[in-house]
Amino acid sequence: MRIATYNVNGIGARLPRVLEWLDAFKPDVVCLQEIKCMSDSFPVKEIEAAGYHALVHGQKGFNGVAILSRAPAHETARGLPGDPSDEQSRYLEADVEGVRIASIYLPNGNPQPGPKFNYKLAWFDRLRAHAAILLARERPTVLAGDYNVCPTDEDAFSMRAMANDALVQPQTRRKYRRLLMQGWTDGLRARHPSGPIYTFWDYQAGAWQRDNGLSIDRLLLDPLAADRLRAAGVDKAVRGAERASDHAPTWVEIG
């Protein structure tokens, strides 16, 4: 079973790229982030024609997550629990063929310090609280998404360029590390333990051409899913296409 996460940066602009990629790589489950549309504006017809079911948690203009799956998906959560006043669509969760899968769009948090950074850190705390509940179920679980954190210096092309960015701050890294320490395995790093394995390249300053990337899209596996981990990777070539997202699809294969 191949599970992918892909921040598409607007499904309206990205649909041709997504359909090409689905046809070429045929992932079983796809967690999308930044669809940037309302749920009823999502191109369900086109996705279904490509052979996928679609669960959509949208929002006008910004954010928005979805889960695409070849097998039917049974929704288990819409929105991250813990703050009823949070109206941003950044979390969707479902069971697919016995695997609990979450599509996560963790807040960016820039500029820092400031209210957006505080929101990011608070969101991280809520995610950790919910993740503990998922772990306690002791069922195969994959938390897939754009975590908006470079966990180590190796996950950024330049620490000098990123020094003031919310993605590399010690507070951000601490939250991510605390999440992992609950018992999650970072599937991408488990299969690529050292060196750059970027998943994002900025549109600006020729970042793609210079390979100035960041590694911020990850899939976290509970112990049962981690035991079944076969492979992990980044579909880097997708980033080089015309009108590409600034993120590349990132995936794990579990047996």
Place this chain on the structure above:
DNA sequence: ATGCCTATGCGACATAGA
């Protein structure tokens, strides 16, 4: 030191991204 680029919205520039 700043902006570089891209997507969206009821738009004619602003906001957000990372």
